[in-house]
Amino acid sequence: MASPIEQFEIHALTPPLFHLAGQPVAFTNSALYMFFAVALATALTVLAMRPRAIVPGRWQMLAETLYNFIADMVASAAGEKAKPFFPFIFTVFIFIMCCNMLGMIPHSLTVTSHIVVNLALALFIFVVITVTGFVKHGFRFFGLFVPHGVPWALLPFMMVIEVVSFLVRPFSLSVRLFANMLAGHILLKVFAGMTASLATAGGLAVIGVLPLALNVAITAFEFFVAGLQAYIFAILTAVYLRDALELH
Numbered sequence: 001m002a003s004p005i006e007q008f009e010i011h012a013l014t015p016p017l018f019h020l021a022g023q024p025v026a027f028t029n030s031a032l033y034m035f036f037a038v039a040l041a042t043a044l045t046v047l048a049m050r051p052r053a054i055v056p057g058r059w060q061m062l063a064e065t066l067y068n069f070i071a072d073m074v075a076s077a078a079g080e081k082a083k084p085f086f087p088f089i090f091t092v093f094i095f096i097m098c099c100n101m102l103g104m105i106p107h108s109l110t111v112t113s114h115i116v117v118n119l120a121l122a123l124f125i126f127v128v129i130t131v132t133g134f135v136k137h138g139f140r141f142f143g144l145f146v147p148h149g150v151p152w153a154l155l156p157f158m159m160v161i162e163v164v165s166f167l168v169r170p171f172s173l174s175v176r177l178f179a180n181m182l183a184g185h186i187l188l189k190v191f192a193g194m195t196a197s198l199a200t201a202g203g204l205a206v207i208g209v210l211p212l213a214l215n216v217a218i219t220a221f222e223f224f225v226a227g228l229q230a231y232i233f234a235i236l237t238a239v240y241l242r243d244a245l246e247l248h
Contacts, residue, residue, distance in 0.1 A: 010030050101223075
């Protein structure tokens with residue numbers, strides 16, 4: 001792999017299945033890894049809980065820990081009214097986390113490094129939250145864009161700012177996840193290539209220990225970032241949901 005960008009390329013694994021707007025649509029490696037993420041999430045949440053032991057094993061304990069962690073996060077970030085939406089937010093969290101973790105496997109594809117995938121997920125969340133706001137409050141949902149205590153002279157200007165900030169939420173969600181995963185994996189590839197080059201550089205091979213050690217540290221940090229970005233995506237979803245439910 002000569003370029004650090006090659007690891008993000010999408011390749012068709014099948015001939016075109018159908019055409020959409022004149023463009024061929026095939027089953028790609030990106031879709032395959034999303035299926036892997038769904039399978040991994042199912043194994044972590046469904047199969048791990050199947051024994052339902054009083055004294056949980058390691059996998060059941062992991063599943064229960066993730067469940068309780070996100071349940072507490074939703075309760076604190078979105079309030080009691082958001083309890084019916086817990087399965088939705090938990091699904092978002094576990095899917096993104098599994099996609100991120102699968103991307104840490106060598107020679108695999110990091111699905112969340114593609115902004116189109118993140119944007120599709122963020123737009124879906126945006127639609128769910130907006131529809132929820134209108135269903136619960138009707139046209140009073142527009143009150144979300146009218147800040148309280150603002151002088152009348154500044155109110156039109158502040159309303160424009162509130163509307164723009166609301167509309168850019170799906171883009172900020174998707175770009176944040178995309179940028180973090182893309183930058184981290186490029187950095188891993190660069191230092192891995194540097195280590196391999198120095199290893200064949202004769203007397204300079206001993207220097208290769210330095211980028212190797214740094215690569216190990218970055219890998220450990222990327223595992224942390226993989227979980228952290230899933231959590232940030234989920235907690236921001238909960239915060240935005242609270243705005244729609246309580247008009248704050």
